[in-house]
Every structure is written in structure tokens, then in C-alpha cells.
Amino acid sequence: MKINQMTKCALFTAIISVCAIISIPLPGGVPLSLATLAVYMCALILPPLSAGISAAVYVLLVAVGIPVTASGGAGLSYLVGPTGGYIIGYLFTAVLVSALVNGKLGRSRVKMVIALILGTLATYIPGTIWFCFVMKTTVAVALTKCVVPFLPGDAIKIVAAMELAKRLYQLFSRVKKSA
Numbered sequence: 001m002k003i004n005q006m007t008k009c010a011l012f013t014a015i016i017s018v019c020a021i022i023s024i025p026l027p028g029g030v031p032l033s034l035a036t037l038a039v040y041m042c043a044l045i046l047p048p049l050s051a052g053i054s055a056a057v058y059v060l061l062v063a064v065g066i067p068v069t070a071s072g073g074a075g076l077s078y079l080v081g082p083t084g085g086y087i088i089g090y091l092f093t094a095v096l097v098s099a100l101v102n103g104k105l106g107r108s109r110v111k112m113v114i115a116l117i118l119g120t121l122a123t124y125i126p127g128t129i130w131f132c133f134v135m136k137t138t139v140a141v142a143l144t145k146c147v148v149p150f151l152p153g154d155a156i157k158i159v160a161a162m163e164l165a166k167r168l169y170q171l172f173s174r175v176k177k178s179a
Contacts, residue, residue, distance in 0.1 A: 009053045012041070012045075012051070012054035013055075016035055016039060016042065018038075019038035020058075020070055021067075021068060021072075025070075029083075030131075030146045030150075032150065036093070040097065040119065040165070043097035044097065044098070047098060048095050052094055055090045058087075062075075082130075083131070084134075085128070085131060086123055086131075086146070089123035089124065090123060093119040093120070096115075096118060100118065100119075116161065117158070120158070124147050131145075131146050
């Protein structure tokens with residue numbers, strides 16, 4: 001992997017970490033954060049391997065105890081807690097969205113929206129399954145607490161990620177040309 005790509009991976013790991021900390025606690029116990037926005041941007045800009053590495057390093061930061069989550073929690077116990085499945089889901093989202101936009105689906109706006117919706121599912125599915133397992137609850141309860149309240153915000157994050165990623169991609173292109 002080239003230094004340029006490693007730098008981008010590190011940058012996106014940092015962006016995910018900072019965005020995850022920016023959060024609003026909600027009554028259901030799952031906070032609203034900007035982490036998914038950062039994962040979306042990462043996936044739209046980086047190739048699948050790099051996007052996956054960025055998300056994986058974020059998960060490793062959480063696992064080793066760096067408090068870069070919405071609640072400030074960290075450590076392996078946090079990853080096996082109720083919301084750990086959503087954090088693990090970021091890996092799937094990053095790789096899936098990146099593979100779709102850099103491959104078969106292409107870069108049209110409609111196709112990016114489709115890829116980001118599928119990526120959102122790639123976070124929600126393992127997260128909701130894990131939440132049900134840990135909390136010993138039904139899928140309906142998990143969906144009510146962990147998915148439905150977040151859908152409007154996710155729609156906004158998808159639109160924002162597409163615009164921010166476009167601008168960041170242009171910035172990276174200008175930096176590359178001037179180097």
C-alpha cells in the first residue's frame with residue numbers, strides 16, 4: 001500500500017473517531033452519532049480495501065480502550081455490549097459501499113444512494129441481531145429502539161455524505177496534482 005493511501009486510511013479512521021464522539025443520547029439507549037456519516041464518506045472516496053482498513057482500525061481503537069464511541073465507552077466489553085454489533089457493522093458498510101461505488105454500481109448519484117442504503121442495512125442487520133442477542137429482546141423491540149428513530153437522520157447523512165465526499169474527493173485530486 002502506498003503512503004498516500006495509508007495516509008487516507010489514517011485520516012478516515014480519525015474522521016470516523018471524531019464523528020462518533022459527536023452524538024446525542026436518546027431514550028432507547030442507542031445514541032445518535034455522526035459515525036455513519038464518516039463511514040459513508042470513507043466508503044465513497046476510498047477503494048474497498050482501504051475503506052475496510054479505516055473502519056477496522058476504528059473498531060480496533062474501540063477494542064483497545066480508546067474512548068472514540070458516542071457514549072465514550074470503549075474496550076472489548078463495549079464491543080460485546082448492546083451496540084457493539086453496529087460498530088462491527090461499520091466494517092461491512094465501508095467495504096460494501098466502496099465495492100459498489102467503485103465497481104458494479106458506479107458513481108451516478110442514484111447508484112450512490114442505492115449503495116449507501118445497502119450500506120446502511122449492512123450496519124443495521126448485524127447491529128440489530130447483536131442487540132437482540134445481548135438484550136434478549138425481540139426484533140420488533142430492537143427495530144423500535146435501534147433502527148426506526150435513526151432512519152430520518154440516516155437519510156440526511158446519506159445526502160450530506162455524498163456532497164462532502166464529492167468535495168473531499170476534489171480536494172484530494174487537487175493535492176495529488178500539486179504534489
